[in-house]
Amino acid sequence: MSHDHAHSHGTENIPDRILLWTVVVNLGLSGFEFAAGAVSGSVALMADALHNTNDAGALLIAYVARKISRKGADHRYTFGYRRAELIGAMIQLTALIVVGLYLLFEAVKRFFTPEPLLGDWMMIAAGVALLVDIVTAWLLWSMSKGNLNVRAAFLHNLTDAAASVAVLLGGAAVYWFDWYWIDPLLTLLIAGYILHMSLGMLRQTASILMEGAPAGFHVDDLKRDIGTIPDVMDIHHVHVWELDEHRRALEAHIVISHEVSMSKMETIKAEVRQRLHDHYDIEHSTLEMEMHGLECSTR
Secondary structure (H helix, E strand, O other): OOOOOOOOOOHHHOOOHHHHHHHHHHHHHHHHHHHHHHHHOOHHHHHHHHHHHHHHHHHHHHHHHHHHHOOOOOOOOOOOOOOHHHHHHHHHHHHHHHHHHHHHHHHHHHHHOOOOOOHHHHHHHHHHHHHHHHHHHHHHHHHHOOOHHHHHHHHHHHHHHHHHHHHHHHHHHHHHHOOOOHHHHHHHHHHHHHHHHHHHHHHHHHHHHOOOOOOOOOHHHHHHHHHOOOOEEEEEEEEEEEOOOOOEEEEEEEEEOOOOOHHHHHHHHHHHHHHHHHHHOEEEEEEEEEEOOOOOOOO
16 A cells, blocks of 8 residues: 655755744835835735734744754653644644634725725835745745645745735736725735635644544554454554654554464564555554454453
8 A cells, every 4th residue: 555645855954044034034024014004005915014924923933843843852752842843833823824814804894994005005015025925935945845834834925925916916906997995805815815725734733733643544444454464363452643744653452363473473563563664654653462362352
């Protein structure tokens, strides 16, 4: 059976200072957009500024979580600190969802109480923001592969880039056609996209933190597969979870024939571990071997 479990792509060797630079850049951009939004009266531009501020915080969280995750295992955290990055991703995504809901509220309010806008300021600010978003996304791209924490930060910048394009076009519509309704409409679209993307990643992150089985993983298929190994009578008390994005773990009770010798039992155990590794990408497995007729009552 094949698997499509994600692997690391060498992101651990990429300097952390890249994340720090993206924090600085996004804070500077946020200040500029807030000022431009106040001058132009654009709620979409203010939404983009708020999103960028959230990005800066998200990137800072990503940086801190990345540092913590590199700590080795100790007597308290025997699996190490790698899940710190998942906690960082959870914080980022939760904050992003709050921002999306706030933007929905502001957009609906602006539909009922429209305000005059300065399209030229909207275009200038959105153009600068788009340039910064592209540079930040480029810096984060190589780090985002195989890492939910950094991918959450990368997602922030992708949504920022899309929002900047939308605000740029909206500014043009306001400047040349006086389409003031385009501003709250763009804000609704930005908020909808933020919520759609964030909720999907939040489910994935929560699943790992809740020690759920990997997506698409079927325990019954694994039990049938292991059951085909000679002298394996049954497999029960099976628990499969993800330690982080790259490592899966399993614990199970393996029932074998009572005629199997001690040395043969060790051979069977090694074969089970090898199959778990090759077929299911499970590198950490804890197996309890039981003789048929003497197995535990836990099923």
